[in-house]
Amino acid sequence: MLTAVKNQWRVLFLSLKYNVMREMTNHVTFITNITFMILNNATFVVQWLILFQIKSDVGGYSLNDVLVLWGIAASTFGLSHIMFHRAYDLPELIVNGKLDAFLVQPKNVLLGVISSGTSTSAIGDLLYGYLILFIFKFNIINFILFTFLTITGMLILTAFAVIVGSLSFWITKGDLISNNLNGVIVHFSTYPDGIFKGIVRLILYTVIPVGMINYLPLKVILHFDPVQLLLITAFTIFITLLAFLIFYKGLRRYSSSNLMSARI
């Protein structure tokens, strides 16, 4: 059992290594993508500078707090797209019968599929997250917490993408629904939860788990609370297991399209 897990980890990191090496073939494009993504994220600072000129707090948070929220959103999104970029392509792979190549591999199918590609620009997102932390809230404890919460956030975000992506096993327009739902997380993740009220706030902590990816982690970094940290960890384990369960349930319905393809 332990050896199997160890081997799976090895495959996962080798896959990541070769994905990144492939993206690095053109150095100029690689560097440009990362740099411009950092700049791209930084442009939103202007938005918050203007809003905080009008009001001293937004949703109960200061400018620095909101920027750290942005940092968490960027780093979780970044890490998820670096390690498991293909989780977001799941509907396309299912609908076009492109899972065949992964089914014959002697390793976990889901991990094999979702780790088979990476996004260069996501490295810029991850770096931007840490840049924000270093500028606005750096200390060793925050660094450790930020790293841990980036990993839990990445797992929740990826698990959510797998769950909504797996809808394509059952419904034909699953790709559009999953793209929209993944987009919903991104749109909510950079605005403080204090501006939302009632049922929407509840949804953001459960069905659309932005609260567990971004809002609660921000609270933990600002005012450390072990109970909240445990809650995030428990939710991460729950949603990750749920993602595996749903994917494998859906996989039983998968039928190949006899598509001839080669993975190079």
Added chain:
Amino acid sequence: MKKYLFIFKATFMESLQYVMNIILGFITFFIVLYVFLNLWDYIYSDSASLISGYSKNQMIWYVILTEIMWFGTRNRTLTNQIANDIKSGAIAYGINKPYNYIFYMIARNLGEVAIKFVLFLGAGIIIGYTFVGGLPGFRFVNLPFIVIPFLIGMLINSFLQMSISVLSFWIEDSTPFQWIYDKMIIVLGILFPIEMFPGWAQPIMKLTPIFVVTYAPAKLVIDFNIHMFLNVLLIQGIYAAVSFVILMGLYQKGVKRLNVNGG
């Protein structure tokens, strides 16, 4: 001209087949507007009734209108398709046809976004009326004057996006430049009216594409006056001509560098 009209019609008919896909895209559109609605609700909750001369109702309508322009006209054909055609060499099939590749793409883009724009316009108006009610001071008699800057703004935006895509003749991936352009329009042109920015920045922003693409058309809906309309039309005319010359110049120069191997 006739052939481009035909391309427009053919693409328009094709896009009618994907109306359901566009409607599913309303989820993101609705969420974006919902977030802003909550944000402005919070900001206006204890401040004066006007911020930089805008009431809450006007501010929300401004965001709705600019988001309609953004969601209703964004098209991967202008950004990804052109860049991919150049990168992959597929553009070779486009430039040996009896039409100009750039004019073909403009006609195709208009055909693809026409129905999308109308649907987003309808959805945006319904959302606006449901959440904040009508726009005080809006007169239907001004509608024909408002439509023109909207259309020219859309055209200028497509010229600029295509110019960035055409940069793929020189650099392998022009996408990062599209991100920066998009963010400039989103952060500086969609989220707030120009009046919200510091005084020193406003004259500079009025010289940028933000003024002609998003701010001016939306401002005319919120607070129409004929002098501003004429002023906007003049600036848009200059912008359209200059951006078109830049696009064609870059394309002509780039095509000469094209080197396609095999096929």
